[in-house]
Amino acid sequence: MTSDADANTGADATADTAADKAAPSLRARVRAEMTAEIKRVALDHLAADGSALSLRAVARDMGMVSSALYRYFPSRDELLTALIIDAYDSLGVAAEEADAAFSDRGEGAGRAGRAEPSDRADRADRADFAGRWLAVGHAIRAWAVAKPHEYALIYGSPIPGYTAPQNTVPPANRPMVVLARIVADAQAADGLASAANDRPSAQLHPELTQIADFLNTHTDPAGTARFLTAATHLFGAISFEVFGRLNNVFTDRVGWYDWQLRSMTAYLGLVHNK
Amino acid sequence: MTSDADANTGADATADTAADKAAPSLRARVRAEMTAEIKRVALDHLAADGSALSLRAVARDMGMVSSALYRYFPSRDELLTALIIDAYDSLGVAAEEADAAFSDRGEGAGRAGRAEPSDRADRADRADFAGRWLAVGHAIRAWAVAKPHEYALIYGSPIPGYTAPQNTVPPANRPMVVLARIVADAQAADGLASAANDRPSAQLHPELTQIADFLNTHTDPAGTARFLTAATHLFGAISFEVFGRLNNVFTDRVGWYDWQLRSMTAYLGLVHNK
DNA sequence: TGTACATCAGTGAACGCGCGTTCACTGATGTAC
């Protein structure tokens, strides 16, 4: 439907003829740069003017006429969607990198064949489940605090008159997948030792299992329920901070958030295991 | 500064002369009704058009000219503030009523002198701390689900170009005070039995104590920290649901929320005690 | 290597709509003597 990807697709088809200039044509590269620039300027506007996104304002800032933007995005809502997807991806990467900083030894031959011993001796163990939850939690918060308007875009109140299309769903899951993985690994390793005695009702089981499948973990329903509760708290805590509910309440925001995360890892039954 | 309250104040002064028609003059009563009607129509618009509040749209719906609204609210932002305060108060009342359904026996001579035995035999005991948390939690959620746009107004992303004035703070605390009271009562009664062993750092103590004072409880820092964490989760869970993050995930929203609440009362160390 | 044609980015004007706020005004309601 949209013609955005056509240039790239076409470029791929002619890639073998142009050896020097790599795959994409000049036009395609300029187009990609322009598209990125539009998104960048749009984000600047979100940050500056509050959260109303205006095509005309973006065009003005780029020294173009507003109608020119329609060469890149078929409508304002499509631009919004692009920003939302980028935000989810950016947050997802931050979360994934924080978790990836924990090395692989102790796990089975997981990733590719590159099983050579870690080059950084101080790399934390992947079996330090509580440490991983803390690291990922802090990474998510740091991202949100650094980009509060992008955070509001994806975790704030729905935008009037806009409904996110289905293709926002996979990126939206990335941060959740990272958190879910930690709990799943913990359960696989030691069964989530101090599991609470509150088991979800049988009625909730099918959907909890479905969620675990969807996030590509194999945590049991009770573990999934506790994981979702802890994740709900995590984003709730960040929303409280980013949306201003901690103003004049806590000065040491990181310290307070850190305490909450630690408290919730205890709730989850995650243990340190170095 | 604002002239809104003047009519009422003036009416009070002449209250003793008019016996039949009570205190407020006709004009004052009509004015109060109009003010209420404007707020009602404004809320309808929030619910219908998404969350952009427009004075002109409100005026249109009331069959008035837009400038007429300036007789009632000096600006759009003041109307917004009024809506926000009303929303907090409405939610506060819902929370307070849910907690008040638990009778007083077992407590010291708390409320006024009306200590006659409860007329409803099935009234739950105030010492059922877990039950109270559940009841208040469900009341808050029910309010939010019934009025999602009002919920978004007070717990959603900040409104671009608007900053809430200080007089929104006391109403904003009403729901928190109700929740805090439960934990404080529990701690006074049995010291929060299954308290976690994670104590907040000394650095957080002053602010935690300050919060407890502000909410008029005397919970210790560890109890306050756990209470705030549970409250953060509670509003996080409601936000997830109201902002659409549970779509295509859970069908039994009440059941899922209920499980989370129960799980968090265990985290809090609240016990049933009938 | 050069010409002819297709693709595409960006322009500028316009459509049709929205908004908050100010201002001088008309009439009705309330108040003081």
Added chain:
DNA sequence: TGTACATCAGTGAACGCGCGTTCACTGATGTAC
């Protein structure tokens, strides 16, 4: 009980600004033969 004056609600026009989207157009870049 009646008159004179003050208060207040609501009007209608206007100011000055914003917005998303469409459309016919000009030129430049790319492509095929």
